Amino acid sequence: xxxxxxxxxxxxxxxxxxxxxxxxxxxxxxxxxxxxxxxxxxxxxxxxxxxxxxxxxxxxxxxxxxxxxxxxxxxxxxxxxxxxxxxxxxxxxxxxxxxxxxxxxxxxxxxxxxxxxxxxxxxxxxxxxxxxxxxxxxxxxxxxxxxxxxxxxxxxxxxxxxxxxxxxxxxxxxxxxxxxxxxxxxxxxxxxxxxxxxxxxxxxxxxxxxxxxxxxxxxxxxxxxxxxxxxxxxxxxxxxxxxxxxxxxxxxxxxxxxxxxxxxxxxxxxxxxxxxxxxxxxxxxxxxxxxxxxxxxxxxxxxxxxxxxxxxxxxxxxxxxxxxxxxxxxx
Amino acid sequence: xxxxxxxxxxxxxxxxxxxxxxxxxxxxxxxxxxxxxxxxxxxxxxxxxxxxxxxxxxxxxxxxxxxxxxxxxxxxxxxxxxxxxxxxxxxxxxxxxxxxxxxxxxxxxxxxxxxxxxxxxxxxxxxxxxxxxxxxxxxxxxxxxxxxxxxxxxxxxxxxxxxxxxxxxxxxxxxxxxxxxxxxxxxxxxxxxxxxxxxxxxxxxxxxxxxxxxxxxxxxxxxxxxxxxxxxxxxxxxxxxxxxxxxxxxxxxxxxxxxxxxxxxxxxxxxxxxxxxxxxxxxx
Amino acid sequence: xxxxxxxxxxxxxxxxxxxxxxxxxxxxxxxxxxxxxxxxxxxxxxxxxxxxxxxxxxxxxxxxxxxxxxxxxxxxxxxxxxxxxxxxxxxxxxxxxxxxxxxxxxxxxxxxxxxxxxxxxxxxxxxxxxxxxxxxxxxxxxxxxxxxxxxxxxxxxxxxxxxxxxxxxxxxxxxxxxxxxxxxxxxxxxxxxxxxxxxxxxxxxxxxxxxxxxxxxxxxxxxxxxxxxxxxxxxxxxxxxxxxxxxxxxxxxxxxxxxxxxxxxxxxxxxx
Numbered sequence: 001x002x003x004x005x006x007x008x009x010x011x012x013x014x015x016x017x018x019x020x021x022x023x024x025x026x027x028x029x030x031x032x033x034x035x036x037x038x039x040x041x042x043x044x045x046x047x048x049x050x051x052x053x054x055x056x057x058x059x060x061x062x063x064x065x066x067x068x069x070x071x072x073x074x075x076x077x078x079x080x081x082x083x084x085x086x087x088x089x090x091x092x093x094x095x096x097x098x099x100x101x102x103x104x105x106x107x108x109x110x111x112x113x114x115x116x117x118x119x120x121x122x123x124x125x126x127x128x129x130x131x132x133x134x135x136x137x138x139x140x141x142x143x144x145x146x147x148x149x150x151x152x153x154x155x156x157x158x159x160x161x162x163x164x165x166x167x168x169x170x171x172x173x174x175x176x177x178x179x180x181x182x183x184x185x186x187x188x189x190x191x192x193x194x195x196x197x198x199x200x201x202x203x204x205x206x207x208x209x210x211x212x213x214x215x216x217x218x219x220x221x222x223x224x225x226x227x228x229x230x231x232x233x234x235x236x237x238x239x240x241x242x243x244x245x246x247x248x249x250x251x252x253x254x255x256x257x258x259x260x261x262x263x264x265x266x267x268x269x270x271x272x273x274x275x276x277x278x279x280x281x282x283x284x285x286x287x288x289x290x291x292x293x294x295x296x297x298x299x300x301x302x303x304x305x306x307x308x309x310x311x312x313x314x315x316x317x318x319x320x321x322x323x324x325x326x327x328x329x330x331x
Numbered sequence: 332x333x334x335x336x337x338x339x340x341x342x343x344x345x346x347x348x349x350x351x352x353x354x355x356x357x358x359x360x361x362x363x364x365x366x367x368x369x370x371x372x373x374x375x376x377x378x379x380x381x382x383x384x385x386x387x388x389x390x391x392x393x394x395x396x397x398x399x400x401x402x403x404x405x406x407x408x409x410x411x412x413x414x415x416x417x418x419x420x421x422x423x424x425x426x427x428x429x430x431x432x433x434x435x436x437x438x439x440x441x442x443x444x445x446x447x448x449x450x451x452x453x454x455x456x457x458x459x460x461x462x463x464x465x466x467x468x469x470x471x472x473x474x475x476x477x478x479x480x481x482x483x484x485x486x487x488x489x490x491x492x493x494x495x496x497x498x499x500x501x502x503x504x505x506x507x508x509x510x511x512x513x514x515x516x517x518x519x520x521x522x523x524x525x526x527x528x529x530x531x532x533x534x535x536x537x538x539x540x541x542x543x544x545x546x547x548x549x550x551x552x553x554x555x556x557x558x559x560x561x562x563x564x565x566x567x568x569x570x571x572x573x574x575x576x577x578x579x580x581x582x583x584x585x586x587x588x589x590x591x592x593x594x595x596x597x598x599x600x601x602x603x604x605x606x607x608x609x610x611x612x613x614x615x
Numbered sequence: 616x617x618x619x620x621x622x623x624x625x626x627x628x629x630x631x632x633x634x635x636x637x638x639x640x641x642x643x644x645x646x647x648x649x650x651x652x653x654x655x656x657x658x659x660x661x662x663x664x665x666x667x668x669x670x671x672x673x674x675x676x677x678x679x680x681x682x683x684x685x686x687x688x689x690x691x692x693x694x695x696x697x698x699x700x701x702x703x704x705x706x707x708x709x710x711x712x713x714x715x716x717x718x719x720x721x722x723x724x725x726x727x728x729x730x731x732x733x734x735x736x737x738x739x740x741x742x743x744x745x746x747x748x749x750x751x752x753x754x755x756x757x758x759x760x761x762x763x764x765x766x767x768x769x770x771x772x773x774x775x776x777x778x779x780x781x782x783x784x785x786x787x788x789x790x791x792x793x794x795x796x797x798x799x800x801x802x803x804x805x806x807x808x809x810x811x812x813x814x815x816x817x818x819x820x821x822x823x824x825x826x827x828x829x830x831x832x833x834x835x836x837x838x839x840x841x842x843x844x845x846x847x848x849x850x851x852x853x854x855x856x857x858x859x860x861x862x863x864x865x866x867x868x869x870x871x872x873x874x875x876x877x878x879x880x881x882x883x884x885x886x887x
Binding site: 012014015058061062063064065083086087089090091093096097098099100102103107110111112113114115116117118159 | 618621622623625626628629630632633636637640641703704705707708709710711712713714719874877878879880882883
């Protein structure tokens with residue numbers, strides 16, 4: 001069977017230069033990654049910073065060679081057939097500063113379209129249509145140096161689509177964008193895949209809600225390894241037997257390690273909200289009964305519980321359950 | 332005022348430290364040494380060959396030592412001038428952190444001057460290498476025991492202040508020009524090379540250029556340096572000045588330039604803020 | 616037309632467009648590319664005049680100064696360009712595009728050549744007006760051939776450097792500055808290259824611009840033949856060879872360096 005993207009035991013290591021005393025060391029960015037993405041899928045790669053998402057995208061987009069293993073894009077080996085792969089792909093990264101400040105939005109987009117041999121008429125048609133859809137009409141003649149980051153990212157997104165690639169890699173496309181613009185971007189991505197069933201998108205993100213909303217399937221990656229890969233609803237079903245509780249307490253808590261040792265606690269995450277002097281705790285428990293153990297521990301040290309609620313598992317909960325930490329903190 | 336003075340010193344020091352890091356930590360010591368030697372010696376040898384190619388030319392020609400000394404010290408002009416003005420482009424376009432320095436509660440003027448200090452240190456090495464090469468290899472008639480070190484030291488100090496002030500003025504211009512004005516700085520350095528009498532007496536210039544040369548502080552600086560090193564040939568035009576008079580002219584013009592550079596810098600800084608040029612990218 | 620050829624031609628135009636448009640939108644180049652370059656050249660004119668009033672040397676310097684515009688362009692706008700693009704975040708996008716890297720460089724070269732030519736013409740024309748430099752062309756077709764062959768070989772060399780600098784860290788800048796004065800020395804920009812002696816002149820002749828300039832002097836200066844290192848015909852033949860060698864070397868070097876960059880993960884590595 002031919003996949004849009006396929007990797008087999010894909011590994012990538014980097015040598016890290018250190019001081020003369022410490023010598024060089026190796027960082028393993030990807031460890032034996034095996035994923036398959038079908039044609040027409042909107043596939044998500046979800047993981048914290050440093051998980052290996054961008055490294056994977058770079059290999060698939062022919063910017064980086066794997067150390068070992070195989071990566072195929074549209075059935076073509078990215079290491080040996082890079083020129084052929086490039087005819088079929090494009091890539092957009094979040095927080096990108098590409099382009100030339102001296103050119104306008106429209107000119108930059110046209111210029112990049114020329115690197116893919118798009119005829120001028122077609123290029124301008126696509127550019128103008130996408131500019132309209134993404135609400136950039138007012139800025140199409142503005143030099144890109146004068147754009148806000150949100151507008152810039154919209155332009156970057158158009159750059160990715162204007163070449164009409166078979167497979168599009170989106171590396172954190174909504175990074176640093178406000179709610180409205182993120183929503184516009186996601187809406188556009190969804191509609192593009194829906195209207196072009198022969199096209200494929202591989203999207204990386206560390207926003208769980210985004211992966212949940214957009215993706216047909218999600219691979220959860222952490223420390224270079226894919227630890228789960230399924231549809232968002234199937235991933236959430238993994239936690240069906242488990243209970244997810246949210247507890248808000250009134251202090252910025254120290255010594256949170258003690259919760260790991262409580263019987264029945266599978267995993268937990270926390271978020272300090274310093275500005276209001278609260279901490280939000282999230283527990284994934286083997287059963288509802290274990291919550292009493294948790295509340296006992298809290299009461300023992302006099303912590304006041306402000307609220308306690310049980311929720312249906314979200315993708316974030318799945319992530320916490322599998323990885324042992326939230327994406328906003330380390331524990 | 333005490334606080335302000337304290338902050339300025341800090342910025343000067345930070346600029347110097349950063350400038351030194353940028354200039355030196357891109358390679359190992361040996362490669363850096365080679366780089367520091369190759370450029371000044373190549374630049375010197377160009378002049379040597381010009382002298383040898385001309386039928387009457389030879390290294391014993393009295394103009395050779397005149398040209399050699401002037402060219403050696405002119406390196407300060409090019410390197411420090413370029414070094415300071417280039418900071419704007421480098422920090423704005425390459426490292427994209429100019430805006431962060433700009434908005435910090437410190438005077439950027441001193442940050443720029445500090446970045447020049449690193450260039451100054453590196454250039455001093457190049458100048459010393461060039462002089463050593465000239466005295467011991469090319470046997471130019473400079474007797475180190477006869478040098479007027481007071482005149483040389485004080486003249487050098489003032490001249491460097493003057494160059495730094497000019498560098499800051501160029502940096503101010505760079506705030507409102509695009510990336511390609513790397514050539515503007517090259518061009519300005521070229522103009523200074525032409526009118527300062529670095530490599531020939533200003534007497535050979537046409538009348539109007541001589542007038543311009545006499546209005547330029549660095550002309551007196553280079554003449555002062557040569558006199559302090561007992562270079563036998565002198566410019567007829569400048570021979571009317573004693574070395575003390577040369578020093579005085581240099582002192583006054585340096586003070587004027589230092590003050591002017593403060594004001595010019597502030598004017599262009601305001602223009603760049605007004606038109607949003609502090610963080611623009613213009614590379615193409 | 617072959618689709619790949621069409622794509623690459625479009626890429627050349629797309630990249631050249633940035634340089635051409637950039638110039639028009641930032642008019643400060645008019646002064647920095649025309650008037651100011653003459654000044655440094657003028658200094659060397661006056662050194663020669665202080666030593667010897669023979670106008671031959673004035674013309675020699677003016678021609679060398681004019682051609683130095685192309686060397687500066689190669690060094691700063693070609694050799695460094697992929698490095699600048701990497702720092703600006705554009706290199707990744709060029710690398711994933713289905714085009715030859717040489718197309719991007721050719722586009723840059725086309726734009727850069729325009730500016731360099733402007734600079735060269737300004738030095739040349741102002742040199743004639745201000746310094747009464749004298750030129751007498753003895754063979755127009757040989758002159759054009761020599762010039763264009765030098766340019767092919769030189770820009771091929773620039774592409775070769777570009778491939779190497781692509782993976783450099785900040786040392787790229789220092790390396791470029793290192794190539795300025797020493798190349799002026801070895802290239803004989805301000806004196807006949809044969810003054811360096813046969814061995815060193817031969818070394819300097821590895822630079823296409825050295826032979827180009829030497830030949831052009833023989834064809835445009837009175838008693839220019841006495842200043843020549845090799846005959847014009849020999850220099851033309853060597854430049855033909857160099858054009859082929861440098862362009863091929865650039866092609867393979869770009870492939871090799873790209874692969875090396877991908878293997879070591881340096882293609883996107885900034886601020887090193």
